[in-house]
Amino acid sequence: MKKSRLNLFKLTSMSISVLGILFIIIAILVIAGIGIWEVTQSVSTDVGSGASYDQYNTLTTEYDALENQYQDIGNSVFTSKNSNLKSAYSNAQLQLENTNTSLSNVDSALSTGQSQSEVTARINAAQAQLLIAQKSLNNVTSMM
Numbered sequence: 001m002k003k004s005r006l007n008l009f010k011l012t013s014m015s016i017s018v019l020g021i022l023f024i025i026i027a028i029l030v031i032a033g034i035g036i037w038e039v040t041q042s043v044s045t046d047v048g049s050g051a052s053y054d055q056y057n058t059l060t061t062e063y064d065a066l067e068n069q070y071q072d073i074g075n076s077v078f079t080s081k082n083s084n085l086k087s088a089y090s091n092a093q094l095q096l097e098n099t100n101t102s103l104s105n106v107d108s109a110l111s112t113g114q115s116q117s118e119v120t121a122r123i124n125a126a127q128a129q130l131l132i133a134q135k136s137l138n139n140v141t142s143m144m
Contacts, residue, residue, distance in 0.1 A: 052119045056106050059126050063103055066130070069137060070096055077140065085143050092136035099133045102126035 070093065077089040106122045 052106075052110060052116070052123060055123050056103070056110060059103060059106070059123070059130060062130060063099055066099075066133060066137065067096065073137070073140060073144075076144065080144075082143070085140065088136075088140050088143055092133070092140050095129070095133040095136040099126065099129045102129040 074089065074093075077085055080086070102122070103126050106119065106126050109119045109122050
């Protein structure tokens with residue numbers, strides 16, 4: 001009887017030890033999996049934001065060139081006596097300011113680390129606004 005109890009104790013003790021080791025291994029694997037997933041997400045987010053920064057820099061460069069065109073045309077508009085031209089130029093300048101605001105929104109989204117979809121939406125809005133400002137300038141130059 002004592003021998004069977006001893007064997008039962010050994011078997012139970014061994015089973016508990018094996019299960020404990022298995023649970024420890026499983027816990028380590030789960031924690032490692034979560035860590036790897038977090039690193040992967042971080043890397044993919046950084047790559048996406050890198051492309052967004054490139055798009056933002058391109059938009060900023062285009063905005064600066066457009067702003068220079070506005071300034072060049074502005075001198076001749078203000079010396080003109082055509083009130084329709086001045087009104088069209090004022091409306092075009094308003095569109096240029098809206099473009100600047102859109103670019104500031106993109107910069108804000110990038111600097112605060114917002115989601116890639118939010119950054120992309122703001123970049124698309126800035127691109128659309130830049131096209132509107134360009135068309136407004138073209139309208140002013142066609143009136144000259």
